[in-house]
Amino acid sequence: LLIVLNKKMNIKGKSFPLQALYFSHHQSFLDILIVGSYSPFILLMKKELASIPIFGFCTRVIGCISVDRNSLESRRKAKTLIETRLKEGFSIHFYPEGTRTQKIQDFKNIKVALFQVAYHLNIPVIPLVIRSSELEILQPLYPKDFSEYSLFAEKAWKSLQDSYLD
Numbered sequence: 001l002l003i004v005l006n007k008k009m010n011i012k013g014k015s016f017p018l019q020a021l022y023f024s025h026h027q028s029f030l031d032i033l034i035v036g037s038y039s040p041f042i043l044l045m046k047k048e049l050a051s052i053p054i055f056g057f058c059t060r061v062i063g064c065i066s067v068d069r070n071s072l073e074s075r076r077k078a079k080t081l082i083e084t085r086l087k088e089g090f091s092i093h094f095y096p097e098g099t100r101t102q103k104i105q106d107f108k109n110i111k112v113a114l115f116q117v118a119y120h121l122n123i124p125v126i127p128l129v130i131r132s133s134e135l136e137i138l139q140p141l142y143p144k145d146f147s148e149y150s151l152f153a154e155k156a157w158k159s160l161q162d163s164y165l166d
Contacts, residue, residue, distance in 0.1 A: 013137030
């Protein structure tokens with residue numbers, strides 16, 4: 001699909017490790033296509049995307065996990081499924097802000113539950129920076145380097161924020 005859109009990306013940073021929890025700031029619908037085209041992981045997405053013709057079909061085929069953000073039960077099921085997939089050796093990508101925004105949000109406004117899962121499973125998190133024609137893979141952060149998951153999550157988000165301020 002990126003070929004059809006004539007969208008070429010420059011990849012900066014280390015290659016994707018085999019297993020990690022990836023996250024990025026969500027600015028446009030193209031983010032999903034960009035990240036999905038260049039990286040080997042399962043995407044967490046809002047359930048509404050599954051109803052988009054062709055796109056929704058593709059997300060089901062490749063195993064994306066959809067969540068109804070308004071349903072506590074759906075969020076719990078998605079978190080459990082993500083934990084299972086991580087234990088099975090898969091990588092996951094999500095957008096902690098939970099929606100598209102032009103301005104990167106403060107830490108207090110993001111969803112941290114998946115950082116907690118990664119922390120307890122001792123799985124690194126890796127921020128991805130998406131700019132118009134560039135996908136940058138930042139340095140991994142490892143749970144063992146932090147005394148609690150909230151510090152782990154905050155440092156991960158700050159590393160992403162700082163990259164957008166450069």
